[in-house]
Amino acid sequence: MFTILDGNDFPLRGADVSNISFKNNAKTDSTGTAKLNSNKNDIIRVHYNGILLKEYIANGNLNQIIRIDGNNIMVMQQKKVVLTNDIKISSNLTTSSTQAVYNNDLVKSTVTSVKNALTGRLAGLYTNQNSGRPGLEEVSVSLRGQNPIILVDGIPRDLTMIDLEEIESVTVLKDAVSTAMLGLRSSGGAIAITTKRGFIGAQQISLTAQTGFQSPLKMPKTLNAFDYATLYNEARVNSGDLPIYTPSDLDAYRTGSNPIGHPDVNWQDQVLKDRSAFSRYDLNFRGGGNTARYYVGLEYQNQKGQFKESDLNEYSTNTSFSNYTVRSNVDINLTSKMTLGLHLFGRIGNYTQPGSSAANIFSSILNTPNNAYPVYNSDGSYGGNTQFQNNIYAQTVSSGYRLNYRRDIITDLTLRRSLDDVIPGLWAQALVSFYSGISENTDRSKSFAVSKQTGTGSTATYQVFGTNGTQTNSTSIDYQNRQSYLEAAIGYKRNFGLHQIDAQIRATSDNVNSGPDLGLNYYGGSGRTAYSFDERYTAEVAFGLNRTNRYPKGSPMGFFPAAGLSWTLTKEKFMPKLSWLNDLKLFTSYGRTGNDAAGYFVFQQFYVGSPSSYYFGTSASSSSTLRQDVLANPNVTWEKADKLNLGLKSTLFNNHLFLQAEYFNNKYSDLLTSPNLSTIVGTAVRNLNIGVNRYSGFELQLNWQQSLGKFSYFVAGNASTLKSKVIYQNEVFREYSYQSRTGQPVGQPFGYIADGLFQSQAEINASAKIAGYTPVPGDIKYKDLNNDGVIDQFDQAKIGTDKPLIYYGANIGFSYSGFDFSVLLQGVANRNLLLTGNSEWEFQNGGFGQAYEHNLDRWTPATAATATYPRVTVGNNFNNNIISSFWMHSGNYLRLKNIELGYTISSRFTNKVKVSGIRFFVNGTNLFTSASFDRVDPETNGGVYPIQRVINGGLSVKF
Template structure:
């Protein structure tokens, strides 16, 4: 099947090539046309209009105040206008004056801020499969962020760069580890890079994990050179995603890379370096505090103290550093700061024949672990990448165009041999007085209870290198058929992608020793210097994608029609898995009357080979429709001076989510070891089935409704968008709650679940220019609530135990009623099943009043209000100075704290204790205590899931600030440069949170989030 499709697409390519006139293949004539195009561009009296992202601006009116000549910019941003040095040009967007600029000598380019609502409303909206639509003619729910905002944050992940900038998109960063991209599973349409660690930024678009599409092709890659991205667009409703069919229910993150423009060659080089610092590391107790609290915990448990008064005095005074240790492991092993170096080189330009954009990037990011000069190799965790991209567009003749996108990248990662997170876990699990760093003879110290020296884990465990290679190539040909009927075109596209990840293991064992000061003897734990020396492939995969599109765009007087019909085939392989293939047809048609009334219909009809076959594939049909009304074009508002634009729009449709698993409709059997009648484990081989097959599995579905109001007022200075959505997801895959273990097998996932997401998205944008001072304010936000409509759960004896009706992903636990203050209160309260409470323990609410605390008293806990997330972006430009800032945050959010960094003396009593444990309950601190009494090891009462450990996750973060200065152009030209800009920016500078003991996003011992201070310079030739 795959070979046949490839042959068909190859035939289409050949057919398009045959349409080229024979004389066009003459190399000499092609070269002559190329030179003539350049000469025409250079001689034409024209002005070139771009925004701050270097994108050409279309439909902008230019007026020369001297001679009153005017022109409107074409699709290349060029306005044919007679002018001379010193003339003042007025720039209008939708009849609103945006800018006045005096033409200086040898200047033909005018930059206009896209923050202006009038300018923004003329920029086309990018949609699926490389299509664009004029904003006033769109019925879709979308939002976009452009290059200049993306590059303000020194990151490698698009997830981090778009935080707080797009309406309807909520992000959460729960780890700060280096690298930015995790491996997807075998059902992904294309395979992405494996994780080097991952910054673990999760994206939620109206409650769903969106599909990532790069230059029109489903490709879930999120590591990017930010300078190579033109824009990132979110597609949120059914009309905008219907053509994806079984992949459209979750919404889309649409990444569009930069392309060349019809302009003289531009070379841009940026060098920047950042200093990074970890935020909000857990604060461990020193040895004296630890020993004091440990004694107290043992007394609470009815045990004898282990530290004498002399021990406590030695810890407090530091009088015996050899026998009473106090090692701050976090300070010893981690660095106070690290470096992030970033270099990019871009070259772009073009003419009527060809346009090109080429980008090269290098990133070198260090981690947080200290290294040792004794090693000849690096034991820190770090990340290095080398990326090259080339996008070329050719206008072969008036009817035939082509393009090719090439991308290649190498990524090298390094980890301590023991592993970054494992070292952090050791820090969180080891008290300061556990053992010395070194023994008197210079060996690594340890004890029988702690047999792995943390410093040795960091510097003497070798290293693990990760090497990743990615290559992609996209090719398209487009032929217009105006000779048949004006506006008809055909486009063929093909793409290949390959990825490989391999690990080089140079990790080694190490020995640590317990020194007995009495006998002077050493006891060895571990093996000295046993090193691994092998390289293995972590995973590899490749994919191919083919697409054929027939389109039609034409206006008939007041009637406008646009339509596309598309067939595509998306095929991917991961390791030794069988290929995963999605294929089908889709289409979209739009009609507008006088650009006043707009109607869209769209559909997807496709399926995948991982479902039970009907023929070779099982297909589904996913339709959607949308309507829009440009109210401002009505006669009763046409001459309104206060209203510039006002559009009411809405859509409704059915979309799909492909979640098939790996051929789960087939009953599978596995071989493995098993124990029979008392024989030792692993002594026999068995064949067993697991899990039960589901022969009726199909895709998940969503009915999505969206309605919005969009407009601009105050002479196009203030724009607004408000949208309401109501999405029902059904046929969700989940396991039955009403199942039985008697059958001896796990039940399969079945299409039985239902949930609903409702909410509001909004965006507000204001921009104004006063003389040389240009400023803007943009606010985005979302309000989202979810509800489980149905899940197959066991019959719950009490309504508060039911999962149906609660929020999706709702946590369940006990409701805490403070701490027991005395024995009388303990005796008069309900008892936790299997536990005898003491004063200082957490008291739980007896919901069913039976005098026993058990699972029947567990209920939904957490904030039941809709999640509210927001971003506030503001800035200004004055002469050569520019400033911008982004504040981002969330409300009605909860965080849950537990584990080694929250509770004292975990790991059977050998764990660390923390600053917050000083506020534990004692008879003396009963009135002010914020933590329960201390225990050694696990306390089943106090560590049970409950509201006691749940805190407000509301926060506001100064996510980004940037200050820059562009040296006057006449100074730059004296040394042969077009422009020089120096800048500095900072990320995660300030955080204001309702519960500020931990970072509101990264807690519970995860790799800490990083604050960065970055400095750089941009030079353009």
């Protein structure tokens, strides 16, 4: 007898189980059981709707459990939706907008951030990686345009406190009915993570070891010393000054004949490695019996950074990240009706960087030209001068180091009691959770001296800047967080023939403290009820009722109701039986959600001391007085969102194709916004609940999977659109409608509208005047939008595209005779990319800054017809170096996010060596990017720790 379970250990009903050796088969019942005889080493195959899910070698036991990998998309349709802690809702009993991704897909990503692993996998979820620093990838995540709350086993957590390997599934909750129970934290949607649990069966041990290397995707392309000096002379002349580099200087830069007086240092090559190491090791234990079930996961992760090191140091000055985690999930049947869950998590994380900090080193690279100074002078001292007193190489290897230690401990205790002996279907649950975390900084940095060398040999002189200091030794607390979460719940779940009902009500208290700061407390209740008839019609209602200590005493609790309906058309008699249509379900929901955006004591009026002068008679006298500080907002309340969701789900073509399409329209009101007040008020005012925005869009998920003998393949794709609009924000009066922010997309950039480059003085004379500036040929020309003959602030308008953002992903793969291959593509369209500042403009930093290869495409009389960059000048140009459409580019891109090739050794061999499975794999992350504007990485825009390209290989063994 065989029991077939999905990745979350739910019985898989309706699967076909066949014994190839005996040539008999059986179908699984509602408990996932198929009665099928077998002998040891018989080949057992599990199919679902004609799709091969797994091939299994029988072990000869009377009762055997076969688990189906969680990434099989056909099984995904049978998965349960996790809405709250440990409560799994049957898919036919929910009308909500949800989508999930599973462990087998996530672990293919060689990243340290769970957020990064989600990129391109779920419709409605948009991610952008802002940095590639080891362990601190700084990935921003939005769900339908909002910041979602993170739930780990139903409890609000920080997403950095979880590893990929311990995740069973990640479900995004996108509409009102799926998040209403979260109350004041429901407006942004939720990312609900379920960690792995034990199961009934023999112990399974799995070990995965992988290692690889990483290299930066994009770095700014700086000019060599000769091109820099030549361009600098040109910029000086354009700025009305004389050149400073003589022909002999230029020749020395060109030939490299004087590396001390005329250096040419590529600082990127000098301080950065071409590649760095990455490794991850996971050891998991999973199993249990009728009394207890357990999962224990151990992980060690190490990621090195890009900076070169010196053999003279007895310590590392490179950026690095190492992380040790342990998770233990144990569930014990205390009695036949009572279950105790004890879930533990611990983490030790170490982050290292040079004493001058990684951010400052990359900033120095952007601001230091190749000819600024040599790495070393003739006497071995570090090069430098008046303008550049932080030698970049010295910053990297001679500034000491900084450490950040992070320690996190989580304990969850859950007690669940079936109350079937009181009322069949009734249950109760209590949960207590504690978290304690601390982040401690150790500063072992030191100062260093630099010198400017004049002359050579015995006549050389050195002007010293700074001093060589000793290492500091100080510690400070970055954060010290504590959280206590309490929950009590009672529910009822029962089937009555064709009728199903699932209801629950909860009381929660969530207290979060960060160091000496005032704690943040959320408390209240929530509930949900779902009713289904014949799995054809489903109605669902949910609510949240809670408040926080951020609002005045006596203020009402926030009430956030939502409701949903679904209709499975293919169960209707009037629906024609179409051979290509297996299932079709329509669903909708509407409700109100909340967001606690207020700070502490926004409602409280404060007074500050102020020495003020008052006129009495003919002279002023001064006295200590009190005056009103920023005016309070006594009516502050939570932000609200009214959300509408419409969708359909369908399986087609003998269940090979799954489709989910949705439309959402969400109105966010009572947004805390700065009011537009007259200066006659005489003081500032705290933000008021007056803003109104709207977000809407479409989402599409398509999955195709098919087996052709031993060959199986899948194609999964998703696409989303996001349109936003400012409805109201108490905007200041603007004389020209094209300058109004109201009615535009949220965050729409505004600036001057570029109209090419001035080509001649005659064109300048015929154009509008520029307030405070006299243009010359080669400067950027702007449109005079109000036709008043002057270019000023009244000619600013929206720049870039205002079309709905489109983001998409595609996951494609196949398996055959032990080989498996998969590719994940991810992309964005209608995205603005505004490039300004030191990584874009030439000779910034007070006129001593860096210049780049794209600056060579500047306007000159000889290149006037082909120039793509304005004439170069020294320092900030008040006409060219301002926000305008000239610096706005397309941010569209398509990225090969992940690719993996694996091979699983045949079970006929592994059974002989007492091993359940051996799999070898190689994978890569961020291997290729096609961007509309490819000079910079489209996610980081340059100027920060670059995103990494990773190539990795490993081995997975199961016992």
